Amino acid sequence: MKILNRIQKTSFIFATLIVLSLGSFAQTADEGAKLFSANCTSCHSINEKIVGPPLKNVHKKYDEAWIIKWVKNSQEFIKSGDAKAVKVYEENNKIPMTSFATFTDLQVKSIIAYVKAESEKAPVASAASASSNVATDSETETTDLSDCINWLMVVSFLLLIIVIGLMISILEKLGDIKGKPSINWIRINGFLLLAFLILGMAAVVWEFYYHTKLTVNAQTPASAHGVIYDSMFNITLVLTGIMFVVTQVLLFWYGYRYKHSDTRKALYYPDNHKLEFIWTIIPAVVLTVLVVRGLQTWSAITDRNQNDKAQVIEVFGYQFDWKMRYAGADNKLGAHDFRKMGVWNELGVDPNDSASKDDIVTSELHLKVGQPVVLKFRAKDVIHSAYLPHFRVQMNVVPGLPTQFIFTPTVTTNQMREIMKNPTFDYVLLCNKICGSAHYRMNRKVIVESAEDYYKWLSTQPKLVAENTATAESDSKALATK
Amino acid sequence: MSNQNLNQDNHGHSDDHGHHKETFISKYVFSMDHKMIAKQFLITGIIMGTLGMAMSMIFRLQLAFPDMKFPFFEGIMGHWGKDGKLDPNFYLALITIHGTIMVFYVLTAGLSGTFSNLLIPLQVGARDMASPFLNMLSYWFFFLSSCVLVSSLFVDGGPASAGWTIYPPLSALPKAIPGSGTGMTLWLVAIILFIASALLGGVNYITTVLNMRTLGMKMTRLPLTIWAFLVTAVLGLLSFPVLLGAGLLLIFDRSFGTSFYLADIPADMAGGIERVGGSPILFQHLFWFLGHPEVYIILLPALGITSEVIATNSRKPIFGYRAMIGSILAIAVLSFIVWGHHMFITGMNPFLGSVFVLGTLIIAVPSAVKTFNYIATLWKGNLQLTPAMLFAIGLVSFFISGGLTGLFLGNAALDINLHDTYFVVAHFHIVMGSAAIFGMMSGIYHWFPKMFGRMMNKSLGYAHFWLTFISAYCVFFPMHFMGLAGVPRRYYANTAYDQFSTFVDMNVFITIAALIGGAAQLLFLFNFFYSIRKGKKATQNPWNSNTLEWTAPVKHLHGNWPGDIPHVYRWPYDYSKPGSEVDFIPQNIPEEGQTDPLQEMASQHNH
Incomplete structure (x- = not known):
């Protein structure tokens, strides 16, 4: 029976792999781009060092299997004593990279494909913007202290200060000799x-x-x-x-x-x-x-009676990004448990709870204009703070302590762009509580849109449980066989 | 108590003649003389302050020029500044240690430790502190604590990096940030040593003020400096133990697998033990129960020094002496019931938030009274604009500017959009940072002759004041606007959200102002250390001041006065009193027809 079981399992995995690979080869780089922007950008970019090193040409430096191992669990990999892994760790100030155990090999491969494509693109892009670079280069050069003129200015400024200082001290000495101060x-x-x-x-x-x-x-x-x-x-x-x-x-x-x-005496006036x-x-x-006035405002803003009409959205903070969970048609979020966070379920949602069935997990926060929302906050690791300055909204996101904020967005992104005469303006959700190295990059666009656009967008987002049913089932089967 | 005073006076006198021989070690290192301990606190504080300021220069460069490379970064910070780029983790470490040094090591120990030690025995008329030995321990705990904190800069993973408020879980989980490894452990050890130092000092200050005043020194004749130091010591004694408790529980969470502050943390994040049932917010309550009184532990001594300096240099009594004492006491009491205003948006019950709003805004009343009294003291005065006086005026200006922005932040509704933004950075750097530093500077310029028997150079003092004053406003005032635009504090760079690019110029401006302000402190350092050895010799009472410390000889004596301790006949603010020829009457000069308190007491005993 055991053998049969194993055969069944492996063949199942093979089958899924084949199906998946057939479907995805064509769009690997696209898929990778999506994954990259959703998971990697808080610490990495292609050309620049941010928190982690630049990823340009990473596919040339390491073989694919090595990268997959590293991405999935770099800390284990380092512990295993792999020389390359230890070297990367040490070169980057021993800051561990977040483990992405949830990624399949294929997903990592698609990210590598994306990085590869971008690495090859990079020189072209920089050549294209070369003209603008020249301008900025010359600008930085003139402000550079190494410039002779600037040094001369600094030196002459220092000399001037010394001369003034000497003059003052001479005047003071003169005053001492005369017995009355020469500088008042x-x-x-x-x-x-x-x-x-x-x-x-x-x-x-x-x-x-x-x-x-x-x-x-x-x-x-x-x-x-x-x-x-x-x-x-x-x-x-x-x-x-x-x-x-x-x-x-x-x-x-x-x-x-x-x-x-x-000539004057102070007034004695105690x-x-x-x-x-x-x-x-x-x-x-x-x-x-x-x-x-302050307390009136405070109680109006924090009034919990607005709760009933509000649409429920969970905002989940983790190092160093946000995930949103829309409650779906029943307007109820499925139960969650931090122990369930893992392989396919970053948010630890309970798949067996009936309220979870229609929950939708997204990387962007879309809001319907005029619709009261209650943002329910949850954190995975450390305290974050969800800050939406344009909406006058902020609430700490604390592990183990549910918090919430109720408000109604009234101006769509497009309207705001017109008001501000800034076509690239976007609302933002910032992290505003120190949470680690990439704290400063932990933000997500917030989009306020008409009901029509909002539902259109929501319908393209996959349902959490439905999407992962296959994985969840194989998980529970694996558990059962153990 | 009067009996004690009598004994102490006679006893102290005879004591003076039977001194032990002083060796180098007992005089300069393990000294039990409060004046030497004050100097030790001051110089340690200045060294720590220089370090803290240097750190701020580094992260200001990073904030102004996030894309530029500074090769010297690698020279001073090694792998944390690789290729001239500051590491984001080390940026967080720098702001954490900068905050810790400035709040605790400079503005608590450096300010209160220096001036409480120097002035309490001299101004109340005592030969030394109640317990010179505990006083010595207080300094050496502080010194040890400084060493531990500085050594944490060099450990693997870097020093503590969770912000000076070290909120868990970030400070509890080494996996969350490398600074929460050994660096954080050392931070906690340093703070525990620091608390020991603060408590030993505080017990001494309170005892000395209450029990060791000279004859005639009623509580209502104490200079306002002493009132400020006394109340500060009480605040410290009541609040520091709470931080000690908070720190110990954090140590348990970090090292022994408990979950006081940790909830819903999976095992792989927290050293293999799943952490459930604690509350991260509990730590914040404990921390701010110290943290808010701490603001006044920093500020009150600075305000006390200012009262003294302004009265002396205005040649006028401080306006509303009793109202000043009343407002110090009111601020002290209120400071214990407002800590929650640091936590309005932690998800606390909005009603609880309302209570904290009320308490917080009420504190503005005694603060306003103090401000108006300072201004009224200047009115129709005859102002000696010494460097000390200018720094005192600067303090009042900062106290106004920073105090008023507190009315925004203390109002829970407004705090929603301002919390943890640069508005907060601007607010507390003005009202707590700059104001308290200016109080400390004012005190250093004013009492330098008392400490070192020499004068500091005046013109360098003026240059120091104006450069510091202008640059401090240039650094912190524009930050309000960044805060109002929603720029969060503790960001390594403001490059990740396009809208913040409008502040590039402002950040460069702030950094240049900060560099100028930093350079101005070099003037001070030079002036300070040069004047210790080469300054003009001081006269006994260079500012024509009324308080008792100026009746002691310039050359320091163990025991302070060569003969009897002077007796006190009046309050310390008889400046420009009508009917007197000179514009000051020291406290030890009897009024017409007044009898010596010693005889008065003896006659009372006979009855």
């Missing part, structure tokens, strides 16, 4: 305080004028609650702005106005209860306004 430092510093106040305030105005438009607050909020968020922000900005100007002006003006003079009372009450009143 107090006068100079008094004027500098005044100058700092005037120039500083001018700089603040300039900054607000030029840099406010770069902020998300200057853009139309892309969510329903973004409107009350922005109004709360503006109230705080105005109130603190007034306090800022009044106190800084008084501070520096008094610093200038009351600088030391031999206390005044009325004044103390006034400037306890004023901040207290201002803060009452901020607290009351």
Whole structure:
């Protein structure tokens, strides 16, 4: 029986392999491109070192079997003492590469095919952009410190400082000899305080004028609650702005106005209860306004009663990427268990739960405009934070602790592109909690679209359980035979 | 207590004559003299500060020029800077160690350790700390801790890299980031040694202030520096043990397979043992229970120093002395119930968030009172714009700017979009970083003559102030706008999302400003070390100040005063008092008709 079983299993695997390979040979590089952008780009690029080394010509340096072994479980491979593997590990500061045990050999091969195609393409691409490179090259050269002129400037600047320093010290020594200081430092510093106040305030105005438009607050909020968020922000900005100007002006003006003079005596004025009372009450009143308005805004945004109507989407964070799980027609996410994370099931979804049947796992976050959504967050390894600045949405993604955020996107990506007059603009989902080396690359596009486009896109996404049924069955069979 | 004072006074006097012979080791190394310990804290702090600042220069270069290669990176960092490119893991290590050094080693130990040690015995009128031996231990624990932290830079996998807040699971799983291996273990050891140092110091400060004041030094006659140091020590004593607990549990999770902070972590991620049932958020609660009071542990001594420096150099009493004490106490109490504002978006119950909003914004009231009192002190003063005074004014300016942005972050609703962005970086570098550093600088320029018997060079001091002040604003003010655009902190480069490319110029500008600010600190370092040996000789009371430390001779004595400890007759802020010829009246000068507190007490005993 055992032998029969084994034959049955191997023949099954062969059959699937043949079927798969026939279907996929033609589109290996395409398939590889998809896999590459979904799994590898947070740490690798073809030509540049990011967290991991550049992958250009990797197919020439290592044979295919070696690469497959490495990709599937590099740490085991290193432990086994393979000289090449150890060398790669050490060359890259002993930072282990994430293991992709879920990949089939074929999938890895398709990625290699993609890398191969890209490696061969690379010189052409760089030749094409050579003209633009020349421009940037010459630019960097002029700003390079190795440039003679710049060195001369640095040296003459240093000399100037030394000369000024010497002059000051000579003047001070002269003052010592004469018995009265020849530089009136107090006068100079008094004027500098005044100058700092005037120039500083001018700089603040300039900054607000030029840099406010770069902020998300200057853009139309892309969510329903973004409107009350922005109004709360503006109230705080105005109130603190007034306090800022009044106190800084008084501070520096008094610093200038009351600088030391031999002819004047300071006023002995140790206390005044009325004044103390006034400037306890004023901040207290201002803060009452901020607290009351702030808490109203806070409870409106975090109101859980919106829950019923909202469409459920799970956002799953892991080093260093995001996966989304759409709840499907029943609007219920299937159960999950971190122990089930593995070979074909990165998110650890329970395939036997009836709610899992229609769940859809994707790499992009698509949202239907005007549809309230509840994002349910889950993490695999460390704390991440899902941050969607244009929607005024952020929530930590904590392993073992489910969190959520409910909001309604109101502006589609296309509308926002028009508003911002920027045809390449995209909303983004960023990781905003330090999570490791490629933290800074852990982001995904967010697309808000019309209902029509949204359903069109969703229908192209494969269902999680259906897609993997074959694999799941063979898995459970394998378990049973054990 | 009055009896104790009486004894101590007589006892101290006789003690003074029967000194042990001092060897080099007992005088300069294992010294039990609070003035020497203060200098040890200061110099260690300055060395650590220089290291922390140098790190910030490296990661600022990376942030401004993410595509450029700096060959010297390989020279100083070896394989972490291979081919002149900073490794992303080492970038995280640098920001982690930079934060740790600045928060704990410079602004806690370097600031509070230096000035509490120097000023508490001298300003309350005591011969030394309550326990000179514990005081010595406090320094040597700190020194050991610094050594452990610095040595962690050289271990395999690099130093701790999970951010200075070391949130688990990132800090608990070496598989998640290489810095969470040996480097993290050493970080934890260093912090535990540090906590031991802080506690030993704190116990001493509190005891000395409460029990060892000279005759006539009522609590309401204490300089505001002492009030600040006292309250700081209490804060430290109540909050540091919580961090110790948090650290120990993390050590258990890391080394002994427990799951205090770990939940749903598969075995292959966590050293072969599946971790279930813990809570990563628990660590954050414990950490910030220290972490928030820590902000005031850093800030209060700086504010205390500023009160003293501003009053002395304005030649005016500090405005609202009692209100200042009241606001220090209010800030201290409130600082224990606001830690949750660091955690609004961890998924905590929104109602709990509301409570933390209320507490956080209330803290702004005593802070505002302090600010207005400083400004009122300047009003109609006769300002001696010494470098110390300028740094104090700079502190007030930073305290305003950074305090006001706290009103955005403390409001849970607004925190949603600002949390962990550059807005936060700007906020705390201004209100906690720059303000506290300016308080420390102000203190160094002001008390340098007391510490080393020499004056620092004034013109270098002015150059240092203006360059630092302007560059600090140039570095941190623009960061607010990056934060408002949603740029997250702790990003190795802002290249992965196209929209952030609008900040390329700003990042270059910030880095240039930071380099200038860094270069300005070289002026300070030169001035400091040169003046120790070659500065102008100081007079006994160079700033015409009222407090007791200036009644002690320039040359340091073990026991502080050659004869009796001076008795105190008045508060420390009698500057420009009407009816007096000079514009200052030190605390040890009796008012007309006032009797010596010693006789007063003796007569009370007779009754």
